[in-house]
Amino acid sequence: xxxxPLTPAERTDMLGVIGANTVDDLFVDVPAEARLSGxxxxxxxxxxxxxxxRHMAALAGKNLAASQVPFFLGAGAxxxxxxxxxxxxxxxxxFLTAYTPYQPEIAQGTLxxxxxxxxxxxxxxxxxIANASMYDGSTACWEAVAMAGRVTKRSRAxxxxxxxxxxVSTVRTMARFTxxxxxxxxxxxxxAADEVGVIAAIDDQTSCVVVQYPDILGRIPDLAAIAEAAHxxxxxxxxxxxxxxxxxxxxxxxxxxxxxxxxxxQSIGVGLQFGGPYLGLFGCREKFVRQxxxxxxxxxxxxxGKRGFVLTLSTREQHIRREKATxxxxxxxxxxxxxxxxxxxxxxxxxxxRLARLSHARAQQTAARLARVPGVPGVRVLNDVYVNxxxxxxxxxxxxxxxxxxxxxxxxxxxLGRLYPDAPDLANGLLICTSEMTTDxxxxxxxxxxEGVLA
Amino acid sequence: xxxxNASGWQPEMGNAxxxxxxxxxxxxxxxxxxxxIFELRxxxxxxxxxxxxxxxxxxxxxxxxxxDIAALxxxxxxxxxxxxxxxxxxxxxxxxxxxxxxxxxxxxxxRLNEKVARMAGFADLHPLVPQxxxxxxxxxxxxxxxxxxxxTGMHGVAMTPKxxxxxxxxxxxxxxxxxxxxxxxxxVMLVPESAHxxxxxxxxxxxxxIENIPATAEGRVDLAALMAxxxxxxxxxxxxxxxxxxxxxxxxxxxSDAVHAAGGYVYCDGANFNAIVGKVRPGDLGIDxxxxxxxxxxxxxxxxxxxxxxxxxLSEALAPYGPLPFTARxxxxxxxLIEEQDAAAEHPHSFGRMAAFxxxxxxxxxxxAYILSHGADGLARVAEDAVLNANYVxxxxxxxxxxxxxxxxxxxxEALFSDVGLADGFSTLDLAKGLIDEGFHPMTVYFPLxxxxxxxxxxxxxxxxxxxxxxxxSLRSLAQRAKAGxxxxxxxxxxxxxxxxDETQAARKPVLVWKGDAAx
Numbered sequence: 011x012x013x014x015p016l017t018p019a020e021r022t023d024m025l026g027v028i029g030a031n032t033v034d035d036l037f038v039d040v041p042a043e044a045r046l047s048g049x050x051x052x053x054x055x056x057x058x059x060x061x062x063x064r065h066m067a068a069l070a071g072k073n074l075a076a077s078q079v080p081f082f083l084g085a086g087a088x089x090x091x092x093x094x095x096x097x098x099x100x101x102x103x104x105f106l107t108a109y110t111p112y113q114p115e116i117a118q119g120t121l122x123x124x125x126x127x128x129x130x131x132x133x134x135x136x137x138x139i140a141n142a143s144m145y146d147g148s149t150a151c152w153e154a155v156a157m158a159g160r161v162t163k164r165s166r167a168x169x170x171x172x173x174x175x176x177x178v179s180t181v182r183t184m185a186r187f188t189x190x191x192x193x194x195x196x197x198x199x200x201x202a203a204d205e206v207g208v209i210a211a212i213d214d215q216t217s218c219v220v221v222q223y224p225d226i227l228g229r230i231p232d233l234a235a236i237a238e239a240a241h242x243x244x245x246x247x248x249x250x251x252x253x254x255x256x257x258x259x260x261x262x263x264x265x266x267x268x269x270x271x272x273x274x275x276q277s278i279g280v281g282l283q284f285g286g287p288y289l290g291l292f293g294c295r296e297k298f299v300r301q302x303x304x305x306x307x308x309x310x311x312x313x314x315g316k317r318g319f320v321l322t323l324s325t326r327e328q329h330i331r332r333e334k335a336t337x338x339x340x341x342x343x344x345x346x347x348x349x350x351x352x353x354x355x356x357x358x359x360x361x362x363x364r365l366a367r368l369s370h371a372r373a374q375q376t377a378a379r380l381a382r383v384p385g386v387p388g389v390r391v392l393n394d395v396y397v398n399x400x401x402x403x404x405x406x407x408x409x410x411x412x413x414x415x416x417x418x419x420x421x422x423x424x425x426l427g428r429l430y431p432d433a434p435d436l437a438n439g440l441l442i443c444t445s446e447m448t449t450d451x452x453x454x455x456x457x458x459x460x461e462g463v464l465a
Numbered sequence: 466x467x468x469x470n471a472s473g474w475q476p477e478m479g480n481a482x483x484x485x486x487x488x489x490x491x492x493x494x495x496x497x498x499x500x501x502i503f504e505l506r507x508x509x510x511x512x513x514x515x516x517x518x519x520x521x522x523x524x525x526x527x528x529x530x531x532x533d534i535a536a537l538x539x540x541x542x543x544x545x546x547x548x549x550x551x552x553x554x555x556x557x558x559x560x561x562x563x564x565x566x567x568x569x570x571x572x573x574x575x576r577l578n579e580k581v582a583r584m585a586g587f588a589d590l591h592p593l594v595p596q597x598x599x600x601x602x603x604x605x606x607x608x609x610x611x612x613x614x615x616x617t618g619m620h621g622v623a624m625t626p627k628x629x630x631x632x633x634x635x636x637x638x639x640x641x642x643x644x645x646x647x648x649x650x651x652x653v654m655l656v657p658e659s660a661h662x663x664x665x666x667x668x669x670x671x672x673x674x675i676e677n678i679p680a681t682a683e684g685r686v687d688l689a690a691l692m693a694x695x696x697x698x699x700x701x702x703x704x705x706x707x708x709x710x711x712x713x714x715x716x717x718x719x720x721s722d723a724v725h726a727a728g729g730y731v732y733c734d735g736a737n738f739n740a741i742v743g744k745v746r747p748g749d750l751g752i753d754x755x756x757x758x759x760x761x762x763x764x765x766x767x768x769x770x771x772x773x774x775x776x777x778x779l780s781e782a783l784a785p786y787g788p789l790p791f792t793a794r795x796x797x798x799x800x801x802l803i804e805e806q807d808a809a810a811e812h813p814h815s816f817g818r819m820a821a822f823x824x825x826x827x828x829x830x831x832x833x834a835y836i837l838s839h840g841a842d843g844l845a846r847v848a849e850d851a852v853l854n855a856n857y858v859x860x861x862x863x864x865x866x867x868x869x870x871x872x873x874x875x876x877x878x879e880a881l882f883s884d885v886g887l888a889d890g891f892s893t894l895d896l897a898k899g900l901i902d903e904g905f906h907p908m909t910v911y912f913p914l915x916x917x918x919x920x921x922x923x924x925x926x927x928x929x930x931x932x933x934x935x936x937x938x939s940l941r942s943l944a945q946r947a948k949a950g951x952x953x954x955x956x957x958x959x960x961x962x963x964x965x966x967d968e969t970q971a972a973r974k975p976v977l978v979w980k981g982d983a984a985x
Contacts, residue, residue: 011843013575013764015929016850024857024930028875033849036856036875037744039713044749049841053615056840059577066834069608070586072601074594083591086821093513095546097583100768103560104553107574109906110770112566115961116901119556120769123549126502129978133535139977145627145772148821176821183788183817187641187671230529259522260529274821283582284602285592285822286627287772299975305770310971313956313964322971328630328666329912333675338666341628341760345768352549355502358539361511363531370526371518395525416595424593431806446515 011056074421076282080452080459082376084399084443085226085424086147086174086252087285088277090365091447096279096352100345110305110344114320115312120344121319124307127351134257134354134362135249135271136264137293142305142321143342144290147252147274148180151220153292153303153337154248154270155181155190158218160301160336162246165190167218168211171197171204172225174252175429181220190217196433199403201394203231209239216245218270223249223263224256226429227441228396237267246270253277254291255445256397258359258366270294279353280346289346300326303337365446369398372444372453379457380442385464392439399443401426405464408440414463415456422456496962499551502538503979511539536982555962556769557906563928563936565858567879567909567921568661568709570739570761577838578764578831587830592822602826603802609833610792610802613757613778616844618748621784621793623777625824629736632756632775633667633703635788635819639754639779640701640730641671642786642816651728655694655702657686659710659913664703664734673700680915684710684870684881691720695727705734706750707741707877709913710870711855711921721751730754730783738762739925740852740878743845753780759825763832774828785814790823850926851878854933858922861937865944869916878925884918888950893918896943898965901958903939 016024021033030036037045049055057065076089083089100106104119111117111124124142131140144150155167167190169178178194185192193211197204203225212219219240224230237247249263251273263271275289276282292304299306300323308322328335357365377400383389385405392401404411408425415422426439444453491498522530540548557564564571582588586601596603610622623639626632637654644651654673656664658680665675676694679687686704702724706714714720721731733747733755739762741747747755759765759774767773779787787793790804791812803811805818839847852875859880863871867885870876884893897907897920909921924933946954958964 011839011846013573013838014843014846014850014926015932016853016926020930021850021853024853028853028856028860030856030875033853036849036852037713039715039874039877040741040745041715041718044718044745046744046746046845049845050615050743050746053612053841054837056843057837059838062577062834062837063581065837066581066605066830067584069601069604070581070584072604073586073590074598075585075589076591077585077589081591083593085593087592089589089591093542095542099546099549099553101579102550102553104556104558105549105769106579106766107559107564107571108556108769109564109566109569109571109767113557113897113901113907114966115898115958115963116555116557116906117769118962119552119554122499122501122552122555123769125977125979129501129503130537132978133537142770145631146820149627149631149819174821176818179818180820183638183819186817187638189672230526257531257535259531260526261531262535265532281588282591283588284590284599284826286820286825287774287827288821296977299977306975306977308971309976310967312966316963318963318966320966320968320971322968322975322977325972327662329662331666332662333665333669335662335666335669338630338634338663338670339628340630340663341771341773343772344770345766346772348549348769352545354537355540355545355548356512356542357537358506358511359508359535359537361513361515361539362537363534364511364515364517365513367522368515368518370522371520374520374523395523395529397526413595413597416598421591421594421598428593428806 079419079421080455081421082423082442082444082456083421085429085441086176086274087282088253088445089282089447090255090277090445092279092281092353093356096349099352100349105348106345111321114318118318121307123348123351125309125319127347128307130351130354131291132293134254135273135291135293136262137271138296139299140293141302142307143347144292144304145343146286146288146290147272148177150272150290150292151177151250152181152184154272155218155220157270157301157303158246158248159190161298162217162244164215164217166215167192167220168208168216169194170208170221170225170231171195172227172229173220173222173250174226177250196430197227199392199436199439201392203229205232205235208236212239212243212245214243216243218246218248220248220250223251224397227401228393228399230260230395233263233266233268255366255369258362259370259397264293275350279349287343287346289343289350301336304339305342366397368446369444372448373398373400376442376444376453379453383457383460383464398445399441402440402442404438404440407437411440411463415459418459420456420459497551497554499548501979502540502548503981505544506538506540508536508538512541512545562905563924563932564906565908565922565924567923568736570923570925572764572925573927574764574766575835578834581834582827582830605829605833606792606802609829612836613776616742617755617778618746619778620781621779621787623787624792625788625790625819626756626775626777627820627825628771628773629756629758629775630663630667632777633663634671635777636732636754636756637668637671638816639783639786643783644700646814651698651700653699655691655699657704659708659915660703660705661709661734661736668703683873684712685714688716692723695723697728699727699729701730701732703732703734705737707737711876711879711881712870712873713877717750725751736761737878740848742848743841744848753783759828759832764835765828765831772825774825786816788817788819789815791815847926854924854926854928855880857933858924858937862940865941879921879923881916882920883916887947891947893920895954895957896947898957899943899954900939902960905936905939
């Protein structure tokens with residue numbers, strides 16, 4: 011057993027020190043009737059490294075990876091190129107195998123990285139401060155709703171129709187148990203984002219308006235107008251960014267009046283990984299800091315006056331406050347935050363801007379190609395404006411089209427029917443996403459395959 | 466051999482040997498200082514080669530365009546690699562030595578796990594590909610689910626919770642949903658005072674009223690107090706087993722039966738499952754829900770504070786309420802993954818979705834590789850060696866440090882000591898900081914709260930005997946110094962990248978982001 015260093019002779023010696031005859035004597039407090047006498051039946055015994063690697067490779071081989079085929083999926087998870095140095099650095103054992111930095115004298119590596127991460131996130135989102143990360147975008151979104159409730163002492167949240175449906179479900183699940191009231195309606199296949207509907211739904215009981223930017227259909231809502239309406243009613247604007255690369259091109263939500271900005275950080279440095287682990291981004295106004303969830307890293311000095319970093323304001327947190335904590339969150343997404351931070355350090359604001367522009371150019375190119383796909387009544391590109399993701403309306407159920415494309419080894423987008431199984435009027439919608447990795451050949455392959463499937 | 470201090474240096478010799486003369490750089494040989502990235506470069510540069518596209522942005526985007534590029538520097542690859550490599554050297558890690566944080570299970574992270582998670586079919590797989598393109602991913606989830614259900618003797622498992630505390634939330638929401646389904650409004654959750662802080666925080670978040678249950682003098686839940694409190698207003702109890710004092714709750718089955726008889730449910734905090742995996746199944750003790758920290762028992766890396774993964778195994782009574790996507794054992798023994806589109810038919814009572822997508826897939830692949838490596842036989846050996854190592858530490862040191870429950874019998878996977886017997890003015894914190902100078906990560910300190918100046922040592926099964934002997938020798942030496950009143954201990958650590966940090970200043974005027982360019 012290659013992960014267990016004790017030898018039989020050492021075990022015997024150690025039992026002698028302890029004063030026990032057998033290892034089983036150490037389990038004497040486990041009631042005999044519940045104690046297992048041998049390995050659990052029907053489970054395999056130990057296996058060599060080679061055998062496990064073979065087994066896992068066979069399972070991996072049954073999946074269709076993004077890198078294998080023309081690829082156009084987004085909808086909350088994005089494929090961007092991750093520089094080789096990112097994965098190398100996060101595999102350094104000093105980062106990979108460290109714990110939460112409770113002993114700051116020997117965790118300055120993690121702590122300084124988190125301080126840099128918080129600064130990068132705040133500047134990216136346009137907020138005054140940011141925390142050391144949440145589990146993912148969807149849970150960060152719920153935490154923002156809960157925090158807005160604490161700040162405003164109100165419990166009615168208005169979600170824009172363009173909020174990712176998994177985020178909507180997550181918020182609704184939590185609200186069912188906390189008693190918060192959640193207003194939400196499914197999106198409609200219209201080119202305009204729903205500022206009007208959102209603004210009309212705000213009243214004097216509203217704690218916050220939650221607006222995805224760009225939204226699930228790739229549309230760009232007018233955050234400044236919504237912020238003004240929310241603030242006029244004493245409500246907060248929570249902006250949700252699922253594709254942070256977009257903020258290399260369009261204005262940061264914090265600069266448009268958003269009070270809390272949360273996001274999914276996966277698209278910078280983290281990779282697709284079938285949905286997790288991802289990285290929750292969380293920024294807000296500094297005056298709300300004591301209502302924030304999650305870990306915060308702060309600057310201080312040591313006994314010799316040298317600059318150093320510590321986890322701070324932990325009086326908000328569960329291990330101190332127990333049932334009065336702002337959140338039950340304990341872990342953050344430390345290693346994903348490191349991946350994000352390393353990638354962001356390589357990119358800088360300048361590289362991010364270029365990355366966003368190139369991803370956007372690929373989207374324009376793709377939209378133009380799809381507009382040429384003939385069909386009755388044809389493929390219609392929904393959006394007037396978008397960054398690197400847009401919706402098209404097909405002449406038939408997009409779920410079938412996506413399956414047929416996959417049969418032809420093309421991952422051709424995310425069908426709205428997959429995301430909204432209960433909304434038949436959205437069934438013909440298909441989300442198309444591009445990035446700097448999208449090639450001319452992939453765009454042409456998608457166009458031709460769609461022509462074939464829709465013929 | 467294995468002399469803990471071959472140089473013969475003694476603390477009372479002071480600090481001179483570490484070198485007090487300043488250097489021009491501020492560095493000292495391999496002790497390297499590192500500036501912030503914002504101090505290394507101004508914004509305006511990038512370390513990634515990306516061409517500017519020929520086409521301008523869509524005309525309609527004009528009113529949305531970002532006015533200023535985010536004020537972030539871009540460092541070249543050599544600068545970036547050096548920055549993070551230098552930072553990494555200021556971290557202690559399992560790869561460098563024992564990391565005996567009680568309740569955290571800092572075991573070796575096998576590198577096969579890392580290799581497997583990076584296979585393109587897993588790492589580069591989008592969560593919303595059509596199901597025909599993700600057959601292998603669903604097999605991973607089902608295979609891991611089968612192991613978790615079988616190892617715990619439970620009925621179903623919610624795979625999506627993102628971490629232990631998220632798993633706790635999943636479990637208490639299942640309890641809440643089960644009560645609601647029968648129209649029951651009971652709302653008191655009983656939590657032992659030795660519980661992790663996440664337990665009461667989670668239950669409070671879900672709307673339960675928390676009541677504490679005391680511990681007995683031998684470090685276990687006070688059975689009589691708990692029994693006396695059961696009644697029609699008690700929704701359930703959250704118990705950690707093995708508990709945070711490092712002891713197995715012998716009366717677990719009795720407690721479960723009584724809670725069930727009173728109409729409540731039993732939540733088990735599974736943070737300490739490493740001590741009993743393969744030795745006893747929580748399902749046999751009447752548990753209704755238990756989260757499993759894949760980053761503890763099943764060796765996925767802690768990564769400096771995450772990501773975690775906290776699947777929750779559920780009893781037959783609670784499984785119908787588990788979140789979507791959900792994994793349940795079918796009548797024929799196979800395990801089935803249920804998503805939204807099939808929920809109405811297959812899992813209609815689900816309390817809903819807890820997070821986007823399918824859970825921490827990157828942790829599932831790692832945990833499955835680990836589980837398959839050990840197999841059913843190896844996992845039982847994991848628990849045995851973890852318990853053996855902890856008892857070895859307990860009995861090697863119980864003459865040097867006060868072991869408040871040393872008389873309660875063998876401990877499980879962690880050894881608990883208190884600060885009783887240290888000289889006046891010396892604290893648990895001093896021992897912890899002294900361990901840093903000795904080249905070890907300290908144990909968990911001041912937890913559990915039921916012991917004064919608690920020190921909770923969890924060596925895990927991946928420590929060798931030689932490594933334990935070095936740790937024991939260091940802790941013994943520190944205990945002797947603290948009893949003898951060696952003042953130098955109070956200012957430890959002396960040799961770490963930083964001396965003790967001013968946490969009060971950090972909290973009083975929080976500086977959470979760099980503002981060095983604010984004046985410009």
